[in-house]
Amino acid sequence: MSTFDNPFDPDRNLRAGCVCGQHQSAAEHEQATALRCDPVESEEKRYEGVVAAAVMRAMFPQDVARRAFLKSVGASTALAALSQFFPLKTATEVFAQAGAPEKKDLKVGFIPITCATPIIMAAPLGFYAKHGLNVEVVKTAGWAVIRDKTINKEYDAAHMLAPMPIAISLGLGANAIPFAVPAIENINGQGIVLAMKHKDKRDPKDWKGLKFAIPFDYSMHNYLLRYYLAEHGLDPDTDVQLRAVPPPEMVANLRADNIDGFLAPDNICQRAIYDGAGFMHLLSKEIWDGHPCCSFAASREFITTAPNSFAALTRAIVDATAYASKAENRKQIAEAIAPANYINAPVTVLEQVLTGTYADGLGGVKTDAKRVDFDPFPWQSFAVWMLTQMKRWGQIKGDVDYKAVAEQVYLATDTKKLMTEMGLSPPASAYKSFAVMGKTFDPEKPDDYVASFKIRKAS
C-alpha cells in the first residue's frame, strides 16, 4: 500500500489487488499507470494531504476501523475534527521544509541547449528559491569543461549528458570519480539534420562516405547515431566519419559544407533550419521514443557531505521538470530561458523546439508535441542500455556488471522516495523494457543484447 493512497476514502479497496481492480497488485497498477508527473494541486495542498493522511493513519492504524469511522462521520468532518486537536498547519510547514540545507548558496553548471531547460528555468521561475536554495546557474563552454569544473568542485552539481556520469564513474576519459544521477533532464529532444544539398538523399544506405558531427563521445547522440547507421547497414567506424564538434560550430560547419550532417541536441537542430543551412531528417524520438538525453548529476562526495542540499536541489529539479512537462507552460518557459543570460538564442527557435510546432527546413511545418519532453525518473534500465552501447562500440572492454553500475550511478531509489514525498507518483520498478527502432531491449539480458548486433566493434 502506498503512502499516497487516500486514507479518507471510505471505499478504499482493502483486499489484495489494485485500486482499479484491473491489476494483480497495487505495484503493478502503479507501473501501468506509469509516471504522472503533473502536480494535481498546489504544493501546499499536496503537503497538507500528505500530513493529514499520515496523522489519520496514526490514529486509526486498523484500516477496517478507519473505514467504519469515515463511513459514519464523512471524510470532510473527519478532517475538520482532526485539525481541531492536531496542528496540521504547523506540521505541514515542518514537513515541507524537510531538513535544512547544509549549504544554501550553490553553483550549478549548464550547457546552453534546451536539454538544460529544467536546470535553467528553475532559476528565473523560482523553483530553487521555493526549495530554500540560492542557486547560481553558470553557463559553461563545453562538456569537457563542465566535467572538469564539477570534479574540481567549482560546481556543486551540473547538467551532463546522460552517459557522462557513468563514464566518469567508470573512469572513461577522466579519473574514476563516483558520480550520481538523481534526475533525467529531458527525454527525446535531438535530431538528425542534413545539409540542404542532401535533400534528396533521405535513405541512410546512400550515406557512405559522409561526414557527421556529434557533440561528445559519451553521449546519447553518439550512441543513437551509431545505432541508426548500423541498423541501415553502415558501420559507423569505417563507412562514415564521426567527429566530436561543439554544437554552434556544427551549424557553421554545415553552412560551410565542411560536414554533411549532425545528430545534435535541440535548439541547435532548429537553429540550423532557422538559418537555412539544413533540414530535419528525423527527430531522435523516431529512433527511440522516450530516450533519455541529458541528466542532472553531482558527485557522491557532494551528496554525502550535503545530503539536505542535494535533496532540496533534486526536489527543485524534479519540480521544474514536472512544470516543464506540461504543454501549456512551454511558451512561458521558452521566453524565460531565451535571454543572453541563459541559452542566448532567438525566442522563435526555442518556441519551435519546446512547443513542437516547427519548420522542417524543406518548406513544411510539422507538429509533434513530444519532440522534446520532460520526465525526471532515472530509469536504471536506461543506464544499462548506455552501458551495452559503450560495450558495443568498444568504449568499455571486458566483463561489465551492468546492473551494479546502473544502480550505483542512477539513484532511482532515492528519487522515488523524494518524488513520493512531494506527492508525485514514481514508477514502482527502476527497470523497464523499451524498443529502439523496433528492437526490444530486455534490461535483464544485456550481454545477449550486445551480442545480437551484427555491426559492432569486435572486442
Added chain:
Amino acid sequence: MNSSLRLRAGLVSVVLLAAFLGIWHLATRSTAPVATMSPEYAKLMGLTATQGKSAMPGPLDVGAKLFEHLKRPFYDNGPNDKGLGIQLAYSIARVGTGYLLAVLVAIPLGFLIGMSPLLSKALDPFIQVLKPISPLAWMPLALYTIKDSSVSAIFVIFICSIWPMLLNTVFGVASVRKEWINVARTLEVGTIRRAFTVILPAAAPTILTGMRISIGIAWLVIVAAEMLVGGTGIGYFVWNEWNNLSITNVIIAILLIGIVGMLLDQILARFTRMVTFPE
C-alpha cells in the same frame, strides 16, 4: 613637409577605410526573397532563409549594435550576461595580475642570470624548452592541478608573458658596456649599488622592450583562455555570442580587443621612450 606628409597619410587611411566599409556593405546586402514560402513557414525561419540576407552582418548592423553596447557598457544581468565594459574589465584585470606576477619573477631572475654566466648556461636549456610551448597547451594541465578556472587563466597569462621579459632582461643585463662596469669597479661601487645605478639604467630600454612584447602576448592569450574556461571576460563574450551564432557581436568584440591591445601596447611604448637615452 612633415605635417603635409601626416595629412596625406591620414587622407589615405580615411580613403582605405571608406573603401573597405563600402565593399563590405555591398557584399553583405540582402537580396530579394530566395524562394516563395508560405507565410506560416516564413514566420518560423530566420532572415537568412526568408530574405536571402547574408550570414555576414553589414557595417551598418555592426555600427548599430556597437552603439547599443556603448550606451550601456556596465549593465549586469546575472552571472552569464554582463555589459561589454565589465567583460573587458575582467579580462584586463586577469591580464594585469598574471602580467605583474610575471614581471616580479622575470626581471629579478633575468638580472641574476644576466650577471652570472654560470647560471645563464645552466638555465638556458630549460628556458629554451619552455619558451616555445603554446600558452593554451598549459590550460588543461593548469585546470587539472590548480583546480580553479580563474586562477588557471591567470597562470596561463603568467607562464606566457614571462619568457620574452626574461630573455630580454638577460640580454640587456649581459650586454651592458664593459667600460661602464669597469669604471664602476674602479670607483669601488658595491655589487648591489652597481646593479641599480649602472646596469639597470643601461639595460632598461631592452627590459621594457621585453615587457612590451609580453603584454601583447598576454592580451592575445587571454581571449583564447577565456573562451575555454568561460564565465567572464571578453573571451567568454565572444564564445557566448558565437554560441548564438551572432557574428555581429563577434565582430564588435574583435574590434574592441584590437583597440584595447593597441592601448596596452602604447602605454608600454611610452614607458620605453621615457627610459631610453641618446648615447
